[in-house]
Amino acid sequence: MNPLILTIILMTVFLGTMIVMASSHWLMIWIGFEMNLLAIIPILMKKYSPRAMEASTKYFLTQATASMLLMMAIIINLMHSGQWTITKVFNPTASIIMTLALAMKLGLTPFHFWVPEVTQGISLTSGLILLTWQKLAPMSILYQISPSINLNILLTMAVLSILVGGWGGLNQTQLRKIMAYSSIAHMGWMTAILVYNPTLTMLNMLIYIMMTLTMFMLFIHSSSTTTLSLSHTWNKAPLITTLILITLLSMGGLPPLSGFMPKWMIIQELTKNSSIILPTLMAIMALLNLYFYTRLTYSTSLTMFPSTNNMKMKWQFETKQITLLPPLIIASSLLLPLTPMLSILD
Amino acid sequence: MMTYIVFILSVIFVIGFVGFSSKPSPIYGGLVLIVSGGVGCGIIMNFGGSFLGLMVFLIYLGGMLVVFGYTTAMATEQYPEVWVSNATVMGVFLLGLLMEVMLVLYVLKSEEVGVVFKFSSVGHWAIYDIGNSGVFSEEIMGVAALYSYGAWVVVVTGWSLLVGVLVILEVTRGD
Numbered sequence: 001m002n003p004l005i006l007t008i009i010l011m012t013v014f015l016g017t018m019i020v021m022a023s024s025h026w027l028m029i030w031i032g033f034e035m036n037l038l039a040i041i042p043i044l045m046k047k048y049s050p051r052a053m054e055a056s057t058k059y060f061l062t063q064a065t066a067s068m069l070l071m072m073a074i075i076i077n078l079m080h081s082g083q084w085t086i087t088k089v090f091n092p093t094a095s096i097i098m099t100l101a102l103a104m105k106l107g108l109t110p111f112h113f114w115v116p117e118v119t120q121g122i123s124l125t126s127g128l129i130l131l132t133w134q135k136l137a138p139m140s141i142l143y144q145i146s147p148s149i150n151l152n153i154l155l156t157m158a159v160l161s162i163l164v165g166g167w168g169g170l171n172q173t174q175l176r177k178i179m180a181y182s183s184i185a186h187m188g189w190m191t192a193i194l195v196y197n198p199t200l201t202m203l204n205m206l207i208y209i210m211m212t213l214t215m216f217m218l219f220i221h222s223s224s225t226t227t228l229s230l231s232h233t234w235n236k237a238p239l240i241t242t243l244i245l246i247t248l249l250s251m252g253g254l255p256p257l258s259g260f261m262p263k264w265m266i267i268q269e270l271t272k273n274s275s276i277i278l279p280t281l282m283a284i285m286a287l288l289n290l291y292f293y294t295r296l297t298y299s300t301s302l303t304m305f306p307s308t309n310n311m312k313m314k315w316q317f318e319t320k321q322i323t324l325l326p327p328l329i330i331a332s333s334l335l336l337p338l339t340p341m342l343s344i345l346d
Numbered sequence: 347m348m349t350y351i352v353f354i355l356s357v358i359f360v361i362g363f364v365g366f367s368s369k370p371s372p373i374y375g376g377l378v379l380i381v382s383g384g385v386g387c388g389i390i391m392n393f394g395g396s397f398l399g400l401m402v403f404l405i406y407l408g409g410m411l412v413v414f415g416y417t418t419a420m421a422t423e424q425y426p427e428v429w430v431s432n433a434t435v436m437g438v439f440l441l442g443l444l445m446e447v448m449l450v451l452y453v454l455k456s457e458e459v460g461v462v463f464k465f466s467s468v469g470h471w472a473i474y475d476i477g478n479s480g481v482f483s484e485e486i487m488g489v490a491a492l493y494s495y496g497a498w499v500v501v502v503t504g505w506s507l508l509v510g511v512l513v514i515l516e517v518t519r520g521d
Contacts, residue, residue, distance in 0.1 A: 001516065005512055005516055008509065008512060009509065009512065009513065009516070012505070012506075012509045015505070019502065028499070028502070031499075031502055031503070031506070034506070035502070035505075035506050035509070038506065038509060038510055038513055039509055039513060041513060041517060042513050042516040042517055045517060048520060
């Protein structure tokens, strides 16, 4: 793509999310969402294959439907409250429709069907932007309307998302689909705690973005999109193999890595609010996630996966420069001792 | 009939939308959009927004739809699909019409309609008072406010339009 056009489009993606996060008028928020959607379409279509076109079309259709639902909720809110300011949404109908619209944007169950297909059809870098940056805007709106969200709907969607994210990822060998299902499950964890303590949603978002950024950058470094090609990284860059192990285990939520921090805090906050069965179920379903992460580590770092002999003696080309990889890796594995600092997110 | 003119116009509006959502060839979709645009202009004018209705005609119908019509005419096939040529298209169109007719009968027969939100059937559409704050019409003041206090909105929408053009050019450029 022409560098000037690419700069303008990336700036508009950034501007769209910033407008959503910084506006106090519902119409501006809707405009921000639409700007974000419009500008990310050419980024998703960078590859110009029919697969990428189909993925971008699916993404556009689902996000546009969600924006329409959001607009309807905004207008119902206007009808009943007479003003356009972002506060908690007092009318239950408007609140429910808004929650469903934002869940469609995030990819929560039962609106999760677009996430694996869209993530699979696009390149790794576009998938990175899709799964990290695009989650910021809807989550910020959910944070702002969190006092008025219907608890039953949100918790149902959250628990089902964790289940679908874990269960759906079990049969996947394509790395982008694995990351998509991981994103669905993490969104489920984030929205489960939203009504009780929104600060933890932001904490989980932060840690999730760092871990997903790390994972995607490690995949980009080794140019691998399947489990099979990931299993050849021991030959290309053994250090990357070790880092993949650590980051995957962190994503699975194992202590003493930083992925444990959000899960621990969320379970603690849920039990403080006298729900015992729910966090137990959530923790058990997170095991499904852990299973396919450890299966990836098994084939990548822990064993030498069966391959033909010419895969075992690769040419050593110049390694790619990946932006910010060392700080990201540190952040996604060693942040657990900093848990008391989460009070700064309030 | 004049008290219920907004209701009638909005029914024609919805039927128009059903007409192009049933996906005939785009040239017929454009034809229906002209009708819907004109009727939408009528609805806005009934609420006192004469300036905005005129904007719909001039910019939407006279600018955007004309360009759309020309480009579709260049790209159309020899026998474009009409509503009655394809069983699927006709079926969807009739289904949409049927649902609209049922909704209209529901609104006309019952005192109060509570589908997603409650409104008092046809009475709600009758215009008894335009939104006038005394001397100035509210709608012209809104447009004036857009260019004074709401300058940021003009910047954002202008930027969105520019990026929209760039995105469309980028998407249709191909390899």
